[in-house]
Amino acid sequence: MVLSRRFVSICFLAAAMSPLLASCDKKPDAPAPGAPKAAAKKLRIAVVPKGTTHEYWKSIHAGAIKAQKELGGIEITFRGPEKEDDREQQVALVQNLIATAADAIVLAPLDSQALVGPVRQATEAKIPVVIMDSGLEGQVGKDYISYVATDNEQGGKLAAAKMGELLKGSGKVLLLRYMEGSASTALREKGFIAGLAAFKGITLVDPKRYGGATRATAQEAAENLLSNNTDIAGVFCPNESTTFGMMLALRSRSMNGKVVFVGFDSSRELVDGLRSGDIAALTLQNPIRMGYLAVKVAADHLRGKPVEQHIDTGVVVVPKDKMDLPENKDLLSPDLAALLGGS
Numbered sequence: 126m127v128l129s130r131r132f133v134s135i136c137f138l139a140a141a142m143s144p145l146l147a148s149c150d151k152k153p154d155a156p157a158p159g160a161p162k163a164a165a166k167k168l169r170i171a172v173v174p175k176g177t178t179h180e181y182w183k184s185i186h187a188g189a190i191k192a193q194k195e196l197g198g199i200e201i202t203f204r205g206p207e208k209e210d211d212r213e214q215q216v217a218l219v220q221n222l223i224a225t226a227a228d229a230i231v232l233a234p235l236d237s238q239a240l241v242g243p244v245r246q247a248t249e250a251k252i253p254v255v256i257m258d259s260g261l262e263g264q265v266g267k268d269y270i271s272y273v274a275t276d277n278e279q280g281g282k283l284a285a286a287k288m289g290e291l292l293k294g295s296g297k298v299l300l301l302r303y304m305e306g307s308a309s310t311a312l313r314e315k316g317f318i319a320g321l322a323a324f325k326g327i328t329l330v331d332p333k334r335y336g337g338a339t340r341a342t343a344q345e346a347a348e349n350l351l352s353n354n355t356d357i358a359g360v361f362c363p364n365e366s367t368t369f370g371m372m373l374a375l376r377s378r379s380m381n382g383k384v385v386f387v388g389f390d391s392s393r394e395l396v397d398g399l400r401s402g403d404i405a406a407l408t409l410q411n412p413i414r415m416g417y418l419a420v421k422v423a424a425d426h427l428r429g430k431p432v433e434q435h436i437d438t439g440v441v442v443v444p445k446d447k448m449d450l451p452e453n454k455d456l457l458s459p460d461l462a463a464l465l466g467g468s
Contacts, residue, residue: 165198167198167199168198168199168200168228168229168424168427168428169200169202169227169228169229170189170199170200170201170202170227170228170229170230170231170420170423170424170427171201171204171222171227171229171230171231172185172186172189172201172202172203172204172416172420173204173205173215173218173219173222173230173231173232173233174186174203174205174233174258175205175206175209175215175233175234175235175258175259175307176205176206176208176209177204177206177207178207178208179209179365179366179392180365180390180391180392180393180461181364181365181390181391181392181410181412182205183461183465184412184413184416184459184461185257185258185412185413185415185416186203186416186465187413187416187459187461187464187465188412188413188414188415188416188417188418188419188420188464189201189203189231189416189417189419189420190465191413191416191417191464192416192417192418192420192421192424193420196420196421196424198424199420199424201420202227204218205218205233206218206235208338208339209235209304209307209338209339209366210235210304210337210338211235212235212236212239212240215234215235215240216239216240216243219232219240219243219244219246219247220243220246222247222252223243223246223247223250223252226250226252227252228252229252229253229254229255229423229424230247230252230253230254230423231254231255231257231419231420231423232244232254232255232256232257232261233256233257233258233259234256234259234260234261234308235259235306235307236306236307237259237260237261237262237308238262239306240261241261241262241263241268244256244261244269248267248268248269253269253270253423253426253427254268254269254270255269255270255271255272255273255419255420255422255423255426256269256271256272256274257272257273257274257415257416258273258274258275258309258412258415259274259307259308259309260272260274260308260309260312261308265434265435266434270422270423270426270432270434271419271422271432271433271434271435271436272435272436273415273418273419273422273436273438274309274415274436274437274438275309275410275411275437275438275440276437276440277308277309277310277312277313277316277440278312278313278316278319279316279440280313280316280389280410280440281312281313281314281315281316281317281318281319281320281363281408282316282317282319282320283316283320283408283440283441283442284313284316284320284387284389284406284408284442285316285317285318285319285320285321285323285324285361286320286323286442287387287405287408287442287444288317288321288327288359288361288385288387289321289323289324289327291359291385291387291405291406291444292324292327292358292359292385294324294325294326294327295324295327295358296326296327296358296359296385297327297328297329297330297354297356297358297359298321298327298328298330298357298359298360298361299330299331299350299354299357299359299361300317300318300329300330300360300361301334301335301336301343301346301347301350301360301361301363301367301370301371302314302331302333302334302335302336302363302367303336303337303363303364303366303367304336304337304338305335309364310363310364313363313364313389313408317361317363330354330357332350332353334346334349336362336366336367336370336371338366339366340366340369340370341370342370343362343366343367343369343370343371344369344370344371344373344374345370346367346370347367347370347371347373347374347375348374348377348378350374351374351375351380357384358384359384359385359386360384360385360386360387361386361387362386362387362388362389363389364389364390365388365389365390365391365392365395367389368388368389368390368395368404368407369392369394369395371386371388372388372394372395372398372403372404375403376403381402381403382401382402382403385405386403386404386405387404387405387408388404388406388407388408389407389408390408390409390410391407391456391457391458395407396448396457396458399445399448399457400445400448402445404445405444406442406443406444406445407443407457408440408442408443409441409442409443409456409457410438410439410440411438411439411440411456413459413464414438414439415438418436418438422436441453443456443457
């Protein structure tokens with residue numbers, strides 16, 4: 126009797142499980158013809174600029190968005206420190222991206238040394254990093270995959286050549302520096318000093334004064350320099366904020382238009398200054414192209430395509446009499462609202 130019951134139980138269990146076993150062997154149904162395919166996961170590429178307030182970084186953002194729209198299959202996040210002297214916040218941003226496993230990071234390092242550790246941590250976590258705009262004291266191909274930037278030293282040399290030409294090779298030229306630790310502007314300053322040395326009649330005045338991260342601090346530094354150097358014939362500034370601060374300082378002392386002023390980068394106010402003659406020439410990068418190419422390099426690498434380790438995005442000097450040429454208008458006054466629309 127016991128055996129009979131056990132036999133019945135075993136038979137019942139086998140009958141109950143047979144549909145489950147059959148379902149394990151059954152292959153999943155093929156999708157119906159014309160049915161939509163599941164959307165592929167987008168590559169998450171985080172863009173971390175030095176700051177977010179200057180027009181230059183808005184142009185970088187516009188280039189990144191352009192890459193997102195044109196390349197497809199990628200999703201851009203754009204977040205950086207508000208001020209360009211907040212190294213700790215930029216370090217924390219990169220470390221957070223490592224913790225949340227971003228697919229790739231595009232970084233403009235605030236400090237060429239302070240960001241080396243976080244970049245190496247990202248690389249060790251198998252998150253490729255593209256360095257843009259400003260250099261890092263690491264090794265391309267090992268610590269990061271590519272460097273996408275202006276030839277900043279060449280930009281400084283071009284600015285010096287234009288200064289020498291406009292001054293006809295003689296006079297005192299004042300240099301207002303940007304910020305210690307910023308590799309890009311340090312190279313511009315270096316290039317300017319080297320280029321100006323070719324003009325034997327020009328004396329460089331370099332008090333090693335830094336404008337700092339904002340337009341306000343740059344104007345304060347410029348005011349102090351101008352009060353101690355009333356006999357200058359020319360002045361050079363290596364980025365947008367120092368150029369703007371110096372322009373305001375020159376205006377406040379009625380020196381605008383009387384001093385040959387060569388600046389770096391562009392904004393609506395600086396374009397107005399160039400047109401009015403307060404600025405003699407602007408040295409221009411191509412930040413939209415830089416943002417675009419940096420994101421493209423990251424996407425190409427993630428998709429297994431070979432990438433160049435160093436990409437030069439170009440630099441030109443635009444004097445007032447050439448600012449309305451089509452190729453220069455696009456650099457001076459890009460339509461950022463249109464490019465960022467729908468981002």
